[in-house]
Amino acid sequence: MAQPSFAELFAAQYQSLVRLAGLLGADDPEDIVQEAFARLHSRRLRDDGAAMAYLRATVCNLTRNRLRHLRLIRLRRPDPPEPVRSSEQAVLVCEEHRELLAAVDRLPRRQREALVLRYWLDLSEREIADAMGVSPGSVKTHASRGLAALGRALKEEDR
Amino acid sequence: MTDLEERLRAAFDARAQTFETSPDAWVRVRERRPRRYLALRLAAAALPVALLAVFVPVLLNGGLGGNTAAGADAIYQGLMRGRTAAGEQVTVDNPTEGKPLRLWFARGRLGNPELCYVLDRADSEAFGGCSRMPTIGSDAWFAGSTAREQAETALDWGVAVDDIGTVTGVAGDGQRFPGQLWRPAGAPYRIWTVTYPARQPLSKIEIADDRGRDLGERSRDMFAAPQPGQALGAAHDLPAGVTARPFRTKEGTELRLTRGGAELGTSLLGRAMPPVDARMRENVITGVAAGNVSRIAFSFEDGTTAQVGTRPDPWGLGITLFAAEGAPDNGEERHRLVAYDASGAEVWRDEAGDPREDTPPVGEVMSLPGTGAVGEPVRVWFTGAGSGATGPTVTLCYSGGVDPDLSCIGGGRHPEHFGSPLRAVQYLPEPGTVSYFGAAGDDWESVEAVLSDGRRLPATFRRGTGTPAPIWYVTIPSSDAEVAGFTMKRKGRPLGLFPETRKDCGQQALRSDTPRHPLPAGVTALVSEPNCLAFWENGELVMGLAGPLPGTRLSDLLSAEQPVTWGRGTHTWYGYALAGTARIEVTSSNGVTGTAEAAPDPWGQGVTLFAAPVPEGADFSAGMVVKGFDAGGRQLWQQD
Numbered sequence: 117m118a119q120p121s122f123a124e125l126f127a128a129q130y131q132s133l134v135r136l137a138g139l140l141g142a143d144d145p146e147d148i149v150q151e152a153f154a155r156l157h158s159r160r161l162r163d164d165g166a167a168m169a170y171l172r173a174t175v176c177n178l179t180r181n182r183l184r185h186l187r188l189i190r191l192r193r194p195d196p197p198e199p200v201r202s203s204e205q206a207v208l209v210c211e212e213h214r215e216l217l218a219a220v221d222r223l224p225r226r227q228r229e230a231l232v233l234r235y236w237l238d239l240s241e242r243e244i245a246d247a248m249g250v251s252p253g254s255v256k257t258h259a260s261r262g263l264a265a266l267g268r269a270l271k272e273e274d275r
Numbered sequence: 276m277t278d279l280e281e282r283l284r285a286a287f288d289a290r291a292q293t294f295e296t297s298p299d300a301w302v303r304v305r306e307r308r309p310r311r312y313l314a315l316r317l318a319a320a321a322l323p324v325a326l327l328a329v330f331v332p333v334l335l336n337g338g339l340g341g342n343t344a345a346g347a348d349a350i351y352q353g354l355m356r357g358r359t360a361a362g363e364q365v366t367v368d369n370p371t372e373g374k375p376l377r378l379w380f381a382r383g384r385l386g387n388p389e390l391c392y393v394l395d396r397a398d399s400e401a402f403g404g405c406s407r408m409p410t411i412g413s414d415a416w417f418a419g420s421t422a423r424e425q426a427e428t429a430l431d432w433g434v435a436v437d438d439i440g441t442v443t444g445v446a447g448d449g450q451r452f453p454g455q456l457w458r459p460a461g462a463p464y465r466i467w468t469v470t471y472p473a474r475q476p477l478s479k480i481e482i483a484d485d486r487g488r489d490l491g492e493r494s495r496d497m498f499a500a501p502q503p504g505q506a507l508g509a510a511h512d513l514p515a516g517v518t519a520r521p522f523r524t525k526e527g528t529e530l531r532l533t534r535g536g537a538e539l540g541t542s543l544l545g546r547a548m549p550p551v552d553a554r555m556r557e558n559v560i561t562g563v564a565a566g567n568v569s570r571i572a573f574s575f576e577d578g579t580t581a582q583v584g585t586r587p588d589p590w591g592l593g594i595t596l597f598a599a600e601g602a603p604d605n606g607e608e609r610h611r612l613v614a615y616d617a618s619g620a621e622v623w624r625d626e627a628g629d630p631r632e633d634t635p636p637v638g639e640v641m642s643l644p645g646t647g648a649v650g651e652p653v654r655v656w657f658t659g660a661g662s663g664a665t666g667p668t669v670t671l672c673y674s675g676g677v678d679p680d681l682s683c684i685g686g687g688r689h690p691e692h693f694g695s696p697l698r699a700v701q702y703l704p705e706p707g708t709v710s711y712f713g714a715a716g717d718d719w720e721s722v723e724a725v726l727s728d729g730r731r732l733p734a735t736f737r738r739g740t741g742t743p744a745p746i747w748y749v750t751i752p753s754s755d756a757e758v759a760g761f762t763m764k765r766k767g768r769p770l771g772l773f774p775e776t777r778k779d780c781g782q783q784a785l786r787s788d789t790p791r792h793p794l795p796a797g798v799t800a801l802v803s804e805p806n807c808l809a810f811w812e813n814g815e816l817v818m819g820l821a822g823p824l825p826g827t828r829l830s831d832l833l834s835a836e837q838p839v840t841w842g843r844g845t846h847t848w849y850g851y852a853l854a855g856t857a858r859i860e861v862t863s864s865n866g867v868t869g870t871a872e873a874a875p876d877p878w879g880q881g882v883t884l885f886a887a888p889v890p891e892g893a894d895f896s897a898g899m900v901v902k903g904f905d906a907g908g909r910q911l912w913q914q915d
Contacts, residue, residue, distance in 0.1 A: 126301060126304070127634055127658070127670055127672070130296060130300055131296050134294050134296050135291035135292075135294045137294075138290070138291070138293070138294035139287055139290060139291060139294075145294055146296060146297060146300060149300075150300060150304045153304045154304050157304070166543075213282075213285065213286035213289050213290065216282055216283065216286045217286050217290055218865045220283075220286070231283060232287060235280060235283045235284045235287055236284070236287035236288070236291060263279060263280070263283075266279060266283070267279055270279070
């Protein structure tokens with residue numbers, strides 16, 4: 117039986133996926149990744165590669181759904197803030213990245229996903245498309261628009 | 276790569292490092308899995324049983340009606356083989372089937388509490404099973420459902436801890452349905468049931484305690500995940516209460532198997548599928564096989580064997596399906612199988628591996644003293660699995676205890692900091708034990724477990740041959756007080772205090788009679804014993820903070836290096852700071868500044884408490900600077 121090595125996958129990828137969920141803006145990255153692994157465990161996929169793709173896509177989906185849920189809550193309540201991860205963790209990010217990360221956080225969701233998957237996980241366009249549930253062509257579009265928006269934002273900051 | 280791309284990569288790397296992982300992650304994942312647990316076998320305890328679970332076509336129109344009562348009794352007897360009842364049995368009217376649903380608690384071979392059921396059905400055979408209780412952090416959860424296609428009424432059931440007095444089901448459309456709570460004499464938990472129209476499936480339950488205090492809601496999502504895609508045909512009933520249904524998803528055609536409302540597994544069909552894709556849960560063997568497989572022989576590590584016949588799928592997918600009761604409980608992962616075609620020729624064989632093979636040890640595998648009198652001892656080892664892209668890691672794994680598959684936690688760094696420990700539970704011999712352990716640094720002088728009654732139990736250090744780091748461990752009788760946290764002393768450093776991470780901080784605080792302390796911006800706070808500080812924002816629970824360990828104060832958790840501990844709710848930020856702090860100022864990453872007035876806490880904890888609205892436009896995601904000032908406006912500290 118071509119059984120994915122669930123325990124090895126967990127040991128090797130859990131932390132990385134928590135970081136992915138965090139970079140995508142999840143307010144509780146661990147909650148999302150634990151759910152992704154729980155769902156993976158009840159599935160039988162082609163191989164470990166497929167399992168990893170499934171995990172990435174599930175993390176993207178769950179984060180997206182969670183952010184959408186929080187946005188709906190905000191619509192029902194006045195003056196809501198953006199959801200963020202633990203404030204104490206966030207303060208640890210050094211100052212030199214502050215402006216850039218703030219600009220990333222202001223990007224549309226799809227653009228942010230494309231940039232995180234490409235520049236942090238170093239995924240191929242095909243892999244990014246699988247994780248985001250879009251076509252490879254759309255990946256190019258989202259990434260290039262995201263980069264352009266970041267460039268503009270940083271120039272504005274410099275003025 | 277452009278300069279911007281380089282900067283982006285560096286910025287992502289820097290931010291990624293700020294996301295920590297908790298050591299109980301594996302346990303949490305296991306608790307989310309739909310009542311499905313891995314297990315290594317307790318080789319000497321179970322009797323070899325030869326079972327013949329040849330497929331019997333389901334008879335329609337009540338054809339099995341005369342046999343179902345006997346079937347239910349036989350299933351009960353089978354489930355209780357190797358188990359002991361824990362409390363009286365509850366018999367519930369099942370509106371879906373018009374036949375009784377039997378629910379009861381039992382103790383498994385390792386003494387672990389389980390909830391068992393036998394669901395008798397109107398036009399099919401009865402089925403049943405037993406599932407384990409989560410060991411931490413839950414006070415009410417879903418355990419099963421009678422819901423099935425074409426039923427008008429359904430019933431969900433679940434478990435609640437002792438102080439839950441009311442359970443109300445809430446449908447996806449918001450309609451609420453009163454639940455019933457059962458208190459079987461001698462049982463370790465309560466049982467709840469909620470009956471609802473099948474067209475309005477529950478999405479959650481609301482719970483209140485015996486005195487009517489609202490304890491919030493618990494989602495059904497973790498019990499049953501949404502359908503994976505577009506259905507390709509009607510659901511098809513298999514023996515043993517298993518239902519199969521194909522879906523078209525982004526990956527292709529997937530077959531989903533469910534039982535009692537819970538998902539057993541989903542298989543991706545097509546060329547990538549192995550000739551037999553078998554799933555074991557509770558006492559059930561089920562799955563999907565290639566079209567030419569007519570019989571599958573299973574043999575489990577405890578000596579149990581089972582033969583399962585297959586049937587062709589009804590949707591023309593060219594596969595065969597199988598389901599039968601007959602697996603040893605929790606025998607999922609450790610089995611051999613041989614598949615035969617109609618002529619009796621072998622077409623495939625496979626053996627599920629030991630999950631520990633995936634985490635090869637680096638150095639000695641150590642057994643924790645005081646474990647293993649019944650079942651497997653708790654074995655602890657370091658592994659290289661997980662090292663790679665982010666460099667070498669110190670990953671600690673264990674197997675044994677009541678959930679004796681393996682669990683690992685990788686720190687991604689050498690153990691200088693005290694991370695939350697790993698935890699292994701043993702119920703036998705009574706009263707059982709809980710072992711805590713973790714990787715240690717070479718300069719660690721002591722670790723103590725702090726119990727909720729204030730006692731401190733010293734941990735033992737051990738360095739295995741060839742291991743990358745020492746370990747510490749402490750084993751505590753289950754009858755003893757709860758572990759509230761730990762202390763750790765490094766050479767030349769002050770004693771560190773580490774409250775156990777508790778995600779149920781708020782759940783426990785809701786049960787307190789102590790009035791909450793009002794803070795600005797609609798925030799209230801309460802020290803929730805034994806070790807956390809709960810916060811509410813306009814009456815709704817928000818993230819709790821680490822609280823004082825028994826015998827210590829909140830001020831003991833603060834220092835010049837850590838002058839403030841704070842969190843963020845939906846609209847507010849709040850926390851506690853060093854005594855003497857009268858005003859806190861935060862400057863967000865996008866340059867927006869907010870202030871909060873701080874005042875001494877009312878509990879004699881030696882800190883000041885604060886809360887304020889999140890300033891408009893503030894970005895709290897990175898690069899914040901927090902400063903504390905005294906009443907005269909003089910800056911006392913800065914955290915950045």
